[in-house]
Every structure is written in C-alpha cells, then in structure tokens.
Amino acid sequence: QSALTQPRSVSGSPGQSVTISCTGTSSDVGGYNYVSWYQQHPGKAPKLIIYDVSKRPSGVPDRFSGSKSGNTASLTISGLQAEDEADYYCCSYAGSYTWVFGGGTKLTVL
C-alpha cells in the first residue's frame, strides 16, 4: 500500500493549462480504470472532480479532464482560474477492496 507518486507542486498563469501526473503500479493505477481526482482547498474537505479515469461529476467544469497511460494517470486543468489554486490528490483502487492516494500536488495560480 505505497502512496501514488505526484509532483509536490505545479504552477501556471491564468488562462494557461497545467497537467498533474500520478504514477502507481500495475497493482493499482495500471490494473484498474478506477482513478479518481480530488480538489482540496485549505481547511476544507476534498471534492471529487474526476472519477473512473476521465469522467466528470455533474457540476464540475469541463476545464478539468483526466486520462491514463499504463501506470500513470494525469489530471489536466485548462483555462486556469484563480479559484483552481488548491491541493489535488489522485486515488486509485488497489484491489481487494483497498484504495491508495497520491501524496498530493499543490497548484499555484501565478
């Protein structure tokens, strides 16, 4: 149950796009199409923004998109806005009814 690997931080200017990677193994990210992404603002609970690798819950802007290749999943945020500044976590099903999260990525909007 080792944590998935995410970059500690990423940054971008308003209107630009950023991509956050999430690397696991064939036992988690690579083995299932059950990768989720969460946005967490300081002092708040996480919010689901992507599930099943690339699906968006209703109400989440289409500026947020997800993908996966092999053992690495990615979250792309296009048209960056100030309110996107937050921590982002990936999560993957890891088999046998266990889940594993990434270490989190701090997004700074310059």
Next chain:
Amino acid sequence: QVQLVESGGGVVQPGGSLRLSCAASGFPFSSYAMHWVRQAPGKGLEWVAFIYYDGSNKYYADSVMGRFTISRDSSKNTLYLHMNSLRADDTAIYYCAKDAGGYDTIDYWGQGTLVTVSS
C-alpha cells in the same frame, strides 16, 4: 443533499482508545458502502477503512489493521470507527466518506474530526 457529519475526535494519550461517529443524511445510507480516510496535519490523504453497504465485509489499511474497527448502524444512519492502541502517528483529521456505489470511487466527504494522540 448528501451530508456527512463526523464527531468524537479529541485528545487521547498513546495507547488509548476513541470512537468516531459519522451521521449520514440525504441518501439511502443502508444502500451504500462507506469509507474512513485520514489526513495528518500538513500531509496527504490516507485511506483507512471500508465497509460494505450491509456491514457484511470490512477492509483496512495495513497501518491500522488489528487496531481499528469500522462498523455501521443503519437504524441510526451512522458510521463508526473504533480506534484502539492509538499512536502518535494516528494524529490526523478523520473523514467519513461515501462510496459512489460501484466500489470505484468516493464521491462525498464529511468535514472531518481531528484526533490528536499525545501525552
């Protein structure tokens, strides 16, 4: 709308015990599996435990196996986490979270309750 409200957090000495509760509303609680996820101060999220919709099966992270027990009472729409043999590294905000229904994702989270293990 889905609401998850945790309670029971506080300060406990190493080796001590604590029971967290999570009151659920806004969805048919007895039809959904549930999770506990924790976040140490300034750190990332860590999945802790999972329970089937009917309580028949329970699963745990290695870090809490044998010390924590997840349970639920559908008559009270409440999820529990019984924590024993607490250690300093169990200090965290504990979130109650709802499974989306396909065991593939967590879709709603509570606001969390802080557990501090310290002498």
